[in-house]
Amino acid sequence: MIKNEKVIENRVLDPGAGIFKLVLRGQTAKTARPGQFVHLKVSSTMDPFLRRPISIAGINRQLGEITLFYRVVGRGTSELTRVKENQTLNLIGPLGNGFTVPRQGKLLLLAGGIGIFPLFSLIEALDTSKVKVKLLWGAENRQFLEAAGLKTLLEKNLDYEVSTLDGSMGHKGLITDLLEYYLQAFNNPSEKESSILAWSAAACGPKAMLQAVTTICRQEGLPIEVSLEERMACGVGACLGCVCTVREASGSLVRKRVCKDGPVFDGGEVVWDEES
Amino acid sequence: MKKVDLTTQLAGVKLKNPVITSSGTYGFGEEYAPFYDPALLGGITVKGITPLPRLGNPVPRIAETPSGMLNSVGLENPGLEEFLRTYLPRLEKIGTAVIVNISGFSLEDYALMASSLPENSCISALEVNISCPNIQHGGMAFGTDPRSAEEVIKVTRKHTRLPLIAKLSPNVTDIVEIAKAVSGGGADIISLINTLLGMRIDLKTRKPVLANTMGGLSGPAVLPVALRMVYQVYKAVDLPIIGMGGISNWQDAVEFMLAGASAVSIGTANFVDPLAPLEIVNGLEEYCRREGYDSIQELVGLAHS
Numbered sequence A: 001m002i003k004n005e006k007v008i009e010n011r012v013l014d015p016g017a018g019i020f021k022l023v024l025r026g027q028t029a030k031t032a033r034p035g036q037f038v039h040l041k042v043s044s045t046m047d048p049f050l051r052r053p054i055s056i057a058g059i060n061r062q063l064g065e066i067t068l069f070y071r072v073v074g075r076g077t078s079e080l081t082r083v084k085e086n087q088t089l090n091l092i093g094p095l096g097n098g099f100t101v102p103r104q105g106k107l108l109l110l111a112g113g114i115g116i117f118p119l120f121s122l123i124e125a126l127d128t129s130k131v132k133v134k135l136l137w138g139a140e141n142r143q144f145l146e147a148a149g150l151k152t153l154l155e156k157n158l159d160y161e162v163s164t165l166d167g168s169m170g171h172k173g174l175i176t177d178l179l180e181y182y183l184q185a186f187n188n189p190s191e192k193e194s195s196i197l198a199w200s201a202a203a204c205g206p207k208a209m210l211q212a213v214t215t216i217c218r219q220e221g222l223p224i225e226v227s228l229e230e231r232m233a234c235g236v237g238a239c240l241g242c243v244c245t246v247r248e249a250s251g252s253l254v255r256k257r258v259c260k261d262g263p264v265f266d267g268g269e270v271v272w273d274e275e276s
Numbered sequence B: 001m002k003k004v005d006l007t008t009q010l011a012g013v014k015l016k017n018p019v020i021t022s023s024g025t026y027g028f029g030e031e032y033a034p035f036y037d038p039a040l041l042g043g044i045t046v047k048g049i050t051p052l053p054r055l056g057n058p059v060p061r062i063a064e065t066p067s068g069m070l071n072s073v074g075l076e077n078p079g080l081e082e083f084l085r086t087y088l089p090r091l092e093k094i095g096t097a098v099i100v101n102i103s104g105f106s107l108e109d110y111a112l113m114a115s116s117l118p119e120n121s122c123i124s125a126l127e128v129n130i131s132c133p134n135i136q137h138g139g140m141a142f143g144t145d146p147r148s149a150e151e152v153i154k155v156t157r158k159h160t161r162l163p164l165i166a167k168l169s170p171n172v173t174d175i176v177e178i179a180k181a182v183s184g185g186g187a188d189i190i191s192l193i194n195t196l197l198g199m200r201i202d203l204k205t206r207k208p209v210l211a212n213t214m215g216g217l218s219g220p221a222v223l224p225v226a227l228r229m230v231y232q233v234y235k236a237v238d239l240p241i242i243g244m245g246g247i248s249n250w251q252d253a254v255e256f257m258l259a260g261a262s263a264v265s266i267g268t269a270n271f272v273d274p275l276a277p278l279e280i281v282n283g284l285e286e287y288c289r290r291e292g293y294d295s296i297q298e299l300v301g302l303a304h305s
């Protein structure tokens, strides 16, 4: 669970967007599942003090390697950029439950910004000869999309559609526009992709986006899994720092730990705006 | 090579070694079991229990600080009944001393919990939390006034024969005054410190980082304050002390024992290094061997002489 893994690669993909690729070799790859994360010790000193959670974006069992992508947003992630190849990095993981990997049917992937990273490992794990996959990905602009791995998707021949806030690529606007458009198309029996019933969805992104796409999917009767983010201390379920609120079948509200019970939850269960 | 005696006797509580894990940082003893066998520790302390289940505070509950962190969990817990039904049976198999941390909003709450927690179970002691900074009423309010502190311990004492640990808040002017009060109330052991009240503000939102505005500071940042308080209490009160606050390695643990702690408790360090408690057990043993002590308890209070 806690180990030092060898840094095979730690390289900037796009300096402007501050996106890095980190490849680690060790035991984690053996058991990791799509949607799980690792809790990284980014500094050998006490500053920054806490570990940082980063999703597992790629799993290569043959080479024993996991791939992570991270965006530099503060002290911890900028400290991480200093880690050199051949050094070791201390991590706890793989942690969390991960996404359901469907064997058949149709899977709609919904990504907001860097929310694409955990979905990469899910895409990798899908047998696309049996599962029809469509990705909708919303981001700020073209530069971000390209920096965050659009090329990889092209190489995989994945059916995808993007939206950007500034219109520099794909639809100008929000991912929810795309989602509504496609759900309507699925609903239309004259379309090839008919029978909305065969679809389910998996989403990762900012909370507001997850809430919006969950509402839309639920209206159309689509089951949706969402991967949540919360500030974490322990990462293993011991501190109760990272909770979300879930409404159980009985109607009562319970807390769940994003690190241990999640990060992936049934979107329909999550209580998004909870006041108390 | 001679074996160092690590056993530790705290009033009626016998521990195989002086290293315990702290309430709220070790779940109910299951989360760190994948890392090592908790039976290797002197004991574990479970999350604070209240009579009724609590959802705790909204998120964010965590904020990082220089060499430490703030938390505003707000005593989220399954409640007494669920603890007894689900968690206690599982703890029976843990193989080390189990300390149950209890919190309340009234004297009746403490009385209820003391009388409901079984004396003939795996529970080695009750830790009476009169020091939680994260709840509106009760909690720390009991721990910052000597008379209420004494009263809480007295009432709890009446309802159980289990050894009682009074957990003190550092958010007071005079820790010795409170320590004397809980001693007078009938506490068998004193543990300190709980977290220090603090806050942080986000420059982007220009609002407090924690949804609850304030939270409890823990981790290495609080160590000197905790150590000073252990030192003061050891001098003034004749009860065994469980020292905690920022301990992250065996060197820190030795300092606490020299200051007067008979046992040490590891909290926030678990989050950064899950193996820390185990390494501290080994480090303490190694230190004694190197320095020529046959028993770990010989270290207790040496800084005073």
Ligand SMILES: Cc1cc2nc3c(=O)[nH]c(=O)nc-3n(C[C@H](O)[C@H](O)[C@H](O)COP(=O)(O)OP(=O)(O)OC[C@H]3O[C@@H](n4cnc5c(N)ncnc54)[C@H](O)[C@@H]3O)c2cc1C
Binding pocket: A037, A048, A052, A053, A054, A055, A056, A068, A069, A070, A071, A072, A073, A074, A075, A076, A077, A078, A114, A117, A118, A228, A229, A230, A231, A232, A263
């Ligand atoms: C399960 C999980 C998986 C994640 N996967 C990835 C990933 O694959 N790639 C990636 O780039 N990032 C990922 N993140 C987010 C990443 O953990 C945070 O960006 C990182 O911890 C920020 O650390 P920092 O010190 O650089 O920034 P800080 O200085 O700590 O914070 C900078 C900003 O980031 C926000 N932030 C801090 N911690 C978190 C957090 N845990 N969740 C959300 N926002 C936060 C703060 O509010 C602040 O505005 C993930 C988070 C979680 C919980």
Ligand SMILES: Cc1cc2nc3c(=O)[nH]c(=O)nc-3n(C[C@H](O)[C@H](O)[C@H](O)COP(=O)(O)O)c2cc1C
Binding pocket: A239, A240, A241, B022, B023, B024, B025, B047, B048, B049, B071, B073, B075, B101, B129, B132, B167, B193, B194, B195, B217, B218, B219, B220, B222, B244, B245, B246, B247, B265, B266, B267, B268, B269
């Ligand atoms: C996330 C978190 C939750 C805590 N919950 C409790 C609690 O329920 N009851 C209690 O008495 N102390 C609680 N504490 C306080 C710790 O037990 C300990 O007294 C304090 O953190 C200082 O030690 P440390 O610096 O080693 O963490 C909590 C601390 C943290 C960090």
Ligand code: FES
Binding pocket: A231, A232, A233, A234, A235, A236, A237, A238, A239, A240, A241, A242, A243, A257, A258, A259, A260
């Ligand atoms: S981060 Fe500690 S419980 Fe999730």
